[in-house]
Amino acid sequence: MQALIERAQSLREQLNRYAYEYYVLDAPSVPDAEYDRLFRELEALEAAHPELRSPDSPTQRVGGAPLEMFEPVLHSVPMLSLGNAFSDEEVEHFDRRIRESLGCERVGYEVGPKFDGLAISLRYEDGLFVLGATRGDGSQGENVTANLRTVRSLPLRLAPGAPRLLEVRGEVLMLKKDFERLNEEQESRGEKRFANPRNAAAGSLRQLDSRITAGRHLNFFSYGVAQCEGAELPTSQTGIMAWLKSLGFPVCQYGERVEGAEGLLDYYRRIGALRPKLPFEIDGVVYKVDSLADQARLGFVSRAPRWAVAHKYPAEEALTVLEAIDIQVGRTGALTPVARLQAVAVGGVTVTNATLHNQDEIERRDIRVGDTVVVSRAGDVIPKISAVVPERRPYRELPDGTREPLYPPFVMPAACPVCGSHVMREEGGAVYRCSGGLVCSAQRKQALLHFAGRRAMDIEGLGDRLVEQLVDTGWVRTPADLYKLGLLKLAELDRMAEKSAANIVTAIDKSRQTTLARFVFALGIRNVGESTARDLARHFGGLDGLIEAATLPDSAASLAVLQSVPDVGPVVAQSIRDFFLEPHNREVVEQLRAAGVSWSESEPGATLATVGPLTGKTLVLTGTLPSLSRDEAKVLIEAAGGKVSGSVSKKTDYLVAGADAGSKLAKAEELGIAVLDEEALRALLDQTAAAE
Structure with a gap:
């Protein structure tokens, strides 16, 4: 029994602390689902052992104490909470209990979303809004009238025909779009973000300065009447909702009337499907017996009406x-x-x-x-x-009586956990990346597809599905393994006929003869595209010179040599050095050369020295040309010694523009760069070639 007493006391302390954080501090430290779980445990414990119940138990009251900064308001009719259902069986039990209590076969219910906001009570006298209060502890709330006046969806004067006295219950909330905007503003001012729309709505409504509330874009939905004098109320809950709407109160469009447990559960599922698209957050739906006479017959328990229940969605x-x-x-x-x-x-x-x-x-x-x-x-x-x-x-206790966290701060690894290669952090970014592109199994499929691409080694037929099979069977671990594949081996693969296998073998064998630029591009070095690969090939003339420059013991000297290549900056230079410093990558390169992959070596700078019609000229392509694809135009320009760049700058000599040219054309005209159409490009090539 002592263990039960201690558990009940512990639960009371936890729940009261969480309620204080939620209602008083507007800073909940745990999600609603955790509070609900502990509350149900205490409720069950007290039901089984009534002697454990105490006056300070959260089960004996609703909500928490009001803030001292607002004037207290005594509710004429207590603002009670709802009981919760978490399963279909609990909903069916609720419906069965209602039917048995009323002695009828079928019950009609008014149903609607359970808003994730702040419950409030509004008092109107002769149609004018005079007082607004929060729920507080259910009996006494906080006067937030000045702040509620700033909520634009809340009527300050009701439509003609309003009763002499009317007290309406409803919910103040913040729409998802307004919540996102508010958090963006909080961040821009260097202030703390709100945890969720409910937390933001509660904090906004309880500001001492109503001007702050006015800037928060709060919304209001009504859902019931607590008191009415001077008018005859409708006889049903659905009638009440329609009447409130006629007086000018906002009413949720998703409310409706259903019958029986099957109607309740069908509504629950339909709203659940809509939930991600709703403009506001909800955490469940509310079921209320529709007949007000039946509500009166059913009455209340200590903290909730017997005629209503909240059916919660699984906690998010x-x-x-x-x-x-x-x-x-x-x-x-x-x-x-x-x-x-x-x-x-x-x-x-x-x-x-x-x-x-x-x-x-x-x-x-x-x-x-x-x-x-x-x-x-x-x-x-x-x-x-x-x-x-x-x-x-x-935490762990230290010998000197102090304590420190049991676990140290997290640090990203220096080596890839998959292949052991060096991990590098991209300059100016938050991304850490493995440098073992040719050997890392996590990158294997992507690396092989890039290696075999049309602009790289151009191995026709080596597509996604085949690469998938080759890697999954374990036959290919690095690009070098491609050159060990034979006809019989490939023919074993699923959906691989002998002729298809022969074509693949032929394509692989053909790729052994390539260019240095294609080979460097095929390696998949981070930040090294086709253009940079060509620049490296032209500058170093051979692969050994490039590797030697990238692996110099002196890092500064290595980067300086690499940056002497046109258009190679510090980021690209570092990527090249990181790649070739990795022993695994150099080993795969040697395996590829040993497999017969080769190209014509030349002296450093020899290609650059070769005279061509457009040697030393930089051109940019934009739009759609009449008869040339962009790739074809690029080949013609590069064959003539020119370089094709992706962006217009002061270094651009010509812009070749086709149909639907966009911002590049505007920038070229702004910089005074010569603009050519396809005909002018061909004429330039022909004239320049003739002059040579």
């Missing part, structure tokens, strides 16, 4: 423990930290992993292994860690 937030941070290597070598979580149900699925984005984000939020975290998931969105609960971080 939950608490769990971060057990480890693993590194995932993507197809392009990017390293992404992934949280391995203690399994927890979120949004109707069991979640064990969540994205952590990057090192900077982990440092900014100080996320560590062992932390208790809030995991969120909306619809089909990948789960993410939306918050850390600092008070639950595990």
Whole structure:
């Protein structure tokens, strides 16, 4: 029994603390689902052992104490909470209990979304808004009249025919789009982001300066009447909603009337399907017996009406423990930290992993292994860690009496966890990337597809499906393994006929004779495209010279040599050096050469020295040419010694423009650069060639 007494006391303390954070501080530290779970545990414990119930138990009251900064308001009719249902069986039990209590076969219900906002009570006298209050502890709330006057959807004067006295209940909330805008503004001012729209709405409504509230774009929906004098009320809840709408109150368009448990559950599923597209957040739907006479017969229990229940959706937030941070290597070598979580149900699925984005984000939020975290998931969105609960971080005691976190801050690895290659951080970015592009199994398929591409080694027929099979069978681990494949081996693959296999073998064999520029591009060095590969080939004349420059012991000297190549800047130079410093990559290059992959070597700079009609000229292509594709025009220009650039600058000599030329044409005209059409380009090539 002592253990039960201690557990009940612990639950009361936790729930009261969470309620204070939620209602008083507007800074909840745990998601609603965690509060609901603990509340139900305490409720069940007290039901089984009534002697454990105490006056300070959260089960004996609704909400929390009002803030002292606002004038207290005593509710003429208490603002009670609703009981919760979390399963179809609980809804069916609710309907059965209602039918048995009323002695009828079928019951009609008014149903609507359960808003994730702040419950309020509005008082109107002779049609004029005179008082607005928060729920507070259910009996006494806070006077927020001045702030409510700024809510544009809330009527300050009702339509003609309003009763002498009317007290309306409803919800103040913030639309999703307004919430996003508010958080963007918070960030731009260097201020803390709000956790969710409900938290933002509560904080906005409880501002001492109503001008701040006015700038927050709050909304209001009415859902019931607490008091009315001077008018006859409709006899049903659906009638009440229509009447409120006629007086000028906003009423949610998704409300309707259904019958029986099947009608309730059908509505629950329909709104659940709409939930991601709704303009506001909801955490469930509300069922109310439609007949007001039946509501009166059913009455209330201590904290909720018997005639209504909230059917909650699976929690989109939950608490769990971060057990480890693993590194995932993507197809392009990017390293992404992934949280391995203690399994927890979120949004109707069991979640064990969540994205952590990057090192900077982990440092900014100080996320560590062992932390208790809030995991969120909306619809089909990948789960993410939306918050850390600092008070639950595990610590170790030190000999001097102080303590330190049990786990150190997370640091990205220096070596790729898949292949052991060096990990480099991209300059000016948050991305860490594995440098072992030719050997890293995580990048293998992407590397092979790039290597075999038409503009690289041009191995016709080596597409996605074949590469998939070659890698999955383990036959090809690096590009060099392609040159070991034989006809019989390829013919063993699924859907690979002997003729198709022979064509692939022929294409692979043909690719052994290539150019240095194509080979360098095929290696897939980060930031090295076709144009840069050609510049490197022209400058160094051979592969050995390039590798020697990239692997000089003196880093500064190496980068300086690489940057002496036209259009090679510090970022590209570092990428080249990182690639060739990796022993695995150099080994694959040697294996490729040993397999017979070769090209015509030349003296450094020899290609540049060759005289061509457009030697030393830089051209940019834009738009659609009448008879030449962009690739064909590029080949003609490069064959004539020219260089094709992707962007217009002061160094551009000519812009070749076709139909639908865009911003490049405008920039060329602004810079006074000569603009050629296809005919003028051909004439320039012919005239220049003739002059030579």
